[in-house]
Amino acid sequence: MDKLRICGNGPLNGEIRVSGAKNAALPILCTSLLTxxxxxxxxxxxxxxxxxxxxxxxxxxxxxxxxxxxxxEITADHLDSLVAPYDLVKTxxxxxxxxxPTLARFGEATVSLPGGCAIGxxxxxxxxxxxxAMGAEVVIEHGYVKAKAARLRGAHIVMDVVTVGxxxxxxxxxALADGTTILENAxxxxxVTDLANCxxAMGARISGIGTNRLVVEGVDKLHGCExxxxxxxxxxxxxLVAAAITQGHLILRNAAPRSMESVLDKLVEAGAIVEAGDDxxxxxxxxxxxxxxxxxxxxxxxxxxxxxQLMTLNCVAEGTGVVTETIFxxxxxxxxxxxxxxxxxxxxxxxxxxHGVDKLSGATVMATDLRASASLVLAxxxxxxxxxxxxxxxxxRGYEYIEKKLGAVGAQIERIS
Ligand code: EPU
Numbered sequence: 001m002d003k004l005r006i007c008g009n010g011p012l013n014g015e016i017r018v019s020g021a022k023n024a025a026l027p028i029l030c031t032s033l034l035t036x037x038x039x040x041x042x043x044x045x046x047x048x049x050x051x052x053x054x055x056x057x058x059x060x061x062x063x064x065x066x067x068x069x070x071x072x073e074i075t076a077d078h079l080d081s082l083v084a085p086y087d088l089v090k091t092x093x094x095x096x097x098x099x100x101p102t103l104a105r106f107g108e109a110t111v112s113l114p115g116g117c118a119i120g121x122x123x124x125x126x127x128x129x130x131x132x133a134m135g136a137e138v139v140i141e142h143g144y145v146k147a148k149a150a151r152l153r154g155a156h157i158v159m160d161v162v163t164v165g166x167x168x169x170x171x172x173x174x175a176l177a178d179g180t181t182i183l184e185n186a187x188x189x190x191x192v193t194d195l196a197n198c199x200x201a202m203g204a205r206i207s208g209i210g211t212n213r214l215v216v217e218g219v220d221k222l223h224g225c226e227x228x229x230x231x232x233x234x235x236x237x238x239x240l241v242a243a244a245i246t247q248g249h250l251i252l253r254n255a256a257p258r259s260m261e262s263v264l265d266k267l268v269e270a271g272a273i274v275e276a277g278d279d280x281x282x283x284x285x286x287x288x289x290x291x292x293x294x295x296x297x298x299x300x301x302x303x304x305x306x307x308x309q310l311m312t313l314n315c316v317a318e319g320t321g322v323v324t325e326t327i328f329x330x331x332x333x334x335x336x337x338x339x340x341x342x343x344x345x346x347x348x349x350x351x352x353x354x355h356g357v358d359k360l361s362g363a364t365v366m367a368t369d370l371r372a373s374a375s376l377v378l379a380x381x382x383x384x385x386x387x388x389x390x391x392x393x394x395x396x397r398g399y400e401y402i403e404k405k406l407g408a409v410g411a412q413i414e415r416i417s
Pocket of ligand 1: 022024093094121122125163164165166187191303304305327328370371398
């Protein structure tokens with residue numbers, strides 16, 4: 001099993017190209033289930049979750065071509081199976097995203113229930129509630145969601161919680177439904193917007209894109225198109241934290257600064273000099289970071305997927321920062337590992353109080369989820385001595401060539417088996 005060995009060695013300096021966004025790519029690849037035409041995707045990140053999606057689609061009979069790195073052509077002119085099996089769903093919860101489009105186009109879909117994961121129980125009740133409102137007959141049997149509907153019909157759906165995946169599933173389903181669907185309290189995350197823009201490029205009729213009220217006028221058919229996946233705001237944010245804590249200077253290319261304003265604001269509050277253009281961001285840090293307080297909330301507020309990384313910044317900052325996690329009930333699994341590296345974090349319920357220390361010390365640490373792993377890699381960049389981050393298969397789900405990207409800007413980091 002691969003690990004990362006990191007030796008803290010001072011400021012990072014240079015340029016990094018940001019990859020395509022994992023959380024935009026996963027739903028967007030599933031749009032190919034909505035049309036018999038070929039979909040062509042560019043800026044697709046090379047990640048474990050992307051290969052899992054590829055396997056999932058291929059298992060259903062979809063043709064996937066990946067001639068060029070970061071490009072994919074997908075044709076779902078027919079399906080051999082309308083089932084997303086447990087073996088794949090258990091490795092990637094986002095597999096639930098095939099439910100809406102498969103049901104909408106083929107009248108039937110069976111998807112293994114994802115179950116809980118390291119960061120929380122993560123139910124899919126809102127996905128199901130929406131599909132039922134659109135006329136689907138849904139049963140949960142033997143750990144699977146089985147949904148049927150000759151043709152989904154438009155409905156007025158008010159989501160009980162803001163859910164990214166739920167909004168995405170229902171948006172894809174509504175695109176081919178009969179009549180108008182209104183999704184209220186919809187998620188506004190940039191990845192939802194990217195999906196909506198892709199659907200529009202396929203011929204879908206969606207208004208309110210970027211707001212929490214999406215109105216979808218269903219059409220009979222969607223067509224193929226070429227679509228470039230948006231840049232990954234979480235990968236970008238992770239690199240900016242790396243620059244901030246090492247007191248370095250990084251320029252990110254192919255970035256989407258407008259999708260990550262809450263994170264940029266927090267980095268400025270921590271003392272960084274941040275500049276941005278349409279597709280680049282630079283961060284220059286000339287001092288020890290100041291501790292910051294933040295609370296995770298749905299977009300446009302501070303993202304839960306950056307909580308662990310900013311927590312690492314607080315670990316080495318001047319002062320005390322208070323971090324509240326409101327999206328997932330168990331997303332502080334990095335805390336005991338950071339404390340093993342000399343951090344001073346106390347957790348009470350969904351709040352962590354982080355007292356900044358002068359130095360972290362390298363240790364062997366283990367990650368339990370993707371962003372927790374990222375926070376440990378960041379900690380390794382500023383720790384004294386050697387840090388080994390174990391179980392980096394979590395990291396490989398969401399960070400493309402992370403050791404190469406960080407190595408190229410001066411980090412001492414290598415992958416070991
Ligand atoms: N929820 C429900 N019922 C539902 C759906 C969600 O109660 O039917 C709850 C969840 O349990 C959670 C909250 O609503 O407490 C938000 O969950 P959401 O559905 O928004 O999350 P998701 O779609 O499963 C995506 C990202 C996550 C990211 C969250 C929140 C993808 C593939 N995953 O998950 O990304 O943390 O939105 O922004 O888009 C990651 O990249 O590390 C990651 C975990």
